[in-house]
Amino acid sequence: MKKIGWIGLGHMGLPMAKNLKNAGYDIHVWNRTLEKAEESGLPYKEKLEDLIKEKDIIITMLFGSESVKEVYSQIFDTGIDIKDKTFIDMTTIHPDTAKWVAEEVIKRGGNFLEAPVLGSVIPAEKGELTIVVSGDEEIYEKNLDIFQVLGKAIFYMGNYGVASTMKLINNTVLGSFMAVLAEAYAFAKKVGIDPKLALDVLSNGAGQSLVLNAKKEKLLNEDYSTHFSVSLIHKDLTYALDIAQRNKYPVFLTATTRELFNSAKAHDLSEKDFSAVLEVFKKLSNMK
Numbered sequence: 001m002k003k004i005g006w007i008g009l010g011h012m013g014l015p016m017a018k019n020l021k022n023a024g025y026d027i028h029v030w031n032r033t034l035e036k037a038e039e040s041g042l043p044y045k046e047k048l049e050d051l052i053k054e055k056d057i058i059i060t061m062l063f064g065s066e067s068v069k070e071v072y073s074q075i076f077d078t079g080i081d082i083k084d085k086t087f088i089d090m091t092t093i094h095p096d097t098a099k100w101v102a103e104e105v106i107k108r109g110g111n112f113l114e115a116p117v118l119g120s121v122i123p124a125e126k127g128e129l130t131i132v133v134s135g136d137e138e139i140y141e142k143n144l145d146i147f148q149v150l151g152k153a154i155f156y157m158g159n160y161g162v163a164s165t166m167k168l169i170n171n172t173v174l175g176s177f178m179a180v181l182a183e184a185y186a187f188a189k190k191v192g193i194d195p196k197l198a199l200d201v202l203s204n205g206a207g208q209s210l211v212l213n214a215k216k217e218k219l220l221n222e223d224y225s226t227h228f229s230v231s232l233i234h235k236d237l238t239y240a241l242d243i244a245q246r247n248k249y250p251v252f253l254t255a256t257t258r259e260l261f262n263s264a265k266a267h268d269l270s271e272k273d274f275s276a277v278l279e280v281f282k283k284l285s286n287m288k
């Protein structure tokens, strides 16, 4: 049985680690804030180094590039021999970070897969994420069983950096889609259309989508309890803009959408669900 060490028990990491535990893997978790590990109901290690020492496969699910660099640097600083251990990062990071981690792990004799996920908390709980994976194909094949527990659509993407880039491109659609749905919903309310009726029509019309299905109740009830935070989408769009700039590819919609989420951050909505972008449209149009 594969011995898995799981790092990061946020909104996504916790249900994903639970699915691996329920699938019968020998798993221990570690989280920077220890209480989350204690409350997870999962076997945990207090010290990161104990997790690294004892496990063959280490999976990270952190915030973004900075946290991934920080945690991998801590792992390397322990001086533990990582030869033949496999590291899988599932965080959404800048492709440069994925390449950096790959290089640092491989030069120490370890294996690395970059495997960001598409889908949010509910698909994570159901083991129905979409997973895009870059790295050595043989290592990917050897670990497919893990991805099959966590997701239902799994794509092998080839070289390091490609999976992260594709994930970020996906999130340009996600961010702009969420923003336009919130804009349309606020528009309908502003002109006096019954909010529930407006959402029902949009759901059966041009708004029909996974995003609207997932966010309909949140918009209607202005329930911004977090599945995917404003700060996460803002991070992803910032990485996407950087890649677009470097490739001299203009992304007009993504640039505007990033600023909408920047505005949500300015209104202290960073930790709220990204459907809270509705509040930006309400404030801009002087709506209650």
Ligand SMILES: NC(=O)c1ccc[n+]([C@@H]2O[C@H](COP(=O)([O-])OP(=O)(O)OC[C@H]3O[C@@H](n4cnc5c(N)ncnc54)[C@H](OP(=O)(O)O)[C@@H]3O)[C@@H](O)[C@H]2O)c1
Binding pocket: 007, 008, 009, 010, 011, 012, 013, 031, 032, 033, 036, 061, 062, 063, 064, 066, 067, 070, 071, 090, 091, 092, 093, 117, 118, 119, 120, 121, 227, 228, 229, 232, 236
């Ligand atoms: N939420 C979604 O719907 C969704 C969907 C697809 C992909 N993603 C991506 O999946 C990743 C995780 O998302 P999430 O929603 O689970 O995020 P989250 O709830 O904010 O959790 C972030 C996790 O990273 C840890 N962390 C942050 N900075 C750290 C550092 N410097 N050192 C050590 N640990 C650190 C946090 O530890 P603490 O508990 O100590 O803060 C926490 O465990 C992100 O890259 C996100 O973009 C999210």
